[in-house]
Amino acid sequence: MAVRIRLRRTGRRNSPSYRIVVVDGRAPRQGAYIEAIGQYTPRAGHDALNLKADRASHWLDKGAQPSDTVRSLLRRAGVLKARHEARLAKKLAGAAVPLAESPAADAAPAAE
Numbered sequence: 001m002a003v004r005i006r007l008r009r010t011g012r013r014n015s016p017s018y019r020i021v022v023v024d025g026r027a028p029r030q031g032a033y034i035e036a037i038g039q040y041t042p043r044a045g046h047d048a049l050n051l052k053a054d055r056a057s058h059w060l061d062k063g064a065q066p067s068d069t070v071r072s073l074l075r076r077a078g079v080l081k082a083r084h085e086a087r088l089a090k091k092l093a094g095a096a097v098p099l100a101e102s103p104a105a106d107a108a109p110a111a112e
Contacts, residue, residue, distance in 0.1 A: 002026070003064040005056070005074075007040065008033065017041040020051060020070060022059050035059075040073060051077045 002025035009029065011017035020038035023031070037059070038051035056079050060066070066074060074080050 003034070003059070003062065004067060005037070005059060005064050005070050006067040007069060008036075011041075015043065020056075020073065022064055025065075038073075049073055049077055051079070053077060053079050053082070057083060 003022060004025040005020065005022050006029075007018040008021045008023075009016060009018055018040045019033075019036050020040060021033035022035045022037060023033040027033070035055065037055040038049070040050075041048050051073070056074060056077075060079075060083065071080070
């Protein structure tokens with residue numbers, strides 16, 4: 001099952017609002033969804049985006065693919081940057097080997 005994070009339209013005519021939902025990729029736009037993780041109201045100004053960042057990150061960890069619009073909303077909310085920084089910190093922490101335990105220090109011949 002291909003899981004997607006995408007928008008589901010709600011609201012009245014000429015006053016759109018959207019739910020950010022986790023859904024099976026084969027489901028229709030207004031079909032059943034697995035979980036609602038936020039709301040987006042483009043006409044609301046600075047309060048346009050309301051997102052559960054922890055749930056979005058959870059579903060991204062599980063392999064859910066965001067749509068292009070949802071990807072830009074996640075970027076605006078800072079979710080993608082936080083995930084990138086966490087992965088980078090984990091990578092750098094694993095690469096940091098103390099100098100005394102470095103294999104290059106053991107292999108160097110002693111100069112006499």
